[in-house]
């Protein structure tokens with residue numbers, strides 16, 4: 538069964554406490570928190586002042602912070618202090634990716650690398666042994682509510698093979714345009730973690746929808 542990571546980017550910010558309560562009452566194991574800086578991606582989302590209270594209000598969950606920002610090394614400590622259990626940086630935003638991964642792991646939390654749709658999974662070959670998580674973006678990062686890019690399925694399969702061949706432990710997380718209609722195909726291709734924003738927070742019954750994602 539996949540791990541489900543509701544993305545708070547699509548949540549109702551006016552009622553964050555209630556949204557956290559719904560997630561607490563659901564079978565979602567993770568909470569996905571998207572940080573956007575208006576430089577790496579053409580949008581600005583939220584930072585520590587939102588992430589810290591959300592982490593506090595969801596104490597039983599694993600807090601998965603997805604940094605869509607330039608120079609992530611300047612901020613990883615702040616996000617760790619805010620409650621992050623894992624921090625994922627973008628391959629395309631890091632000039633010294635191995636150093637970024639080491640920095641995160643030295644903080645005692647999990648390290649992930651995210652790949653834009655145009656970035657081949659093969660470029661991760663030399664850092665894969667150090668990673669806890671690879672985040673395959675199945676939309677171009679920056680916005681929720683976009684359509685799933687079908688080519689991602691092929692990419693997930695290639696990454697699954699790379700990980701299994703060497704018995705690495707990195708989880709495969711897929712993020713962007715995940716719906717109840719395509720979730721099974723994504724899991725069958727090899728995904729361990731499904732991120733879903735609009736299809737969870739936009740649903741009439743958030744808790745039941747998370748249950749349906751879990752059961753795909």
Ligand SMILES: O=C(CO)[C@@H](O)[C@H](O)COP(=O)(O)O
Pocket residue numbers: 544546547569571603605676677678679680681682683712713714715732733734735736
């Ligand atoms: O990182 C991102 C977008 O850049 C995602 O985490 C979105 O928040 C996913 O939203 P949906 O596509 O599921 O609506």
Ligand SMILES: [Fe+2]
Pocket residue numbers: 544569570571603712732
């Ligand atoms: Fe994300």
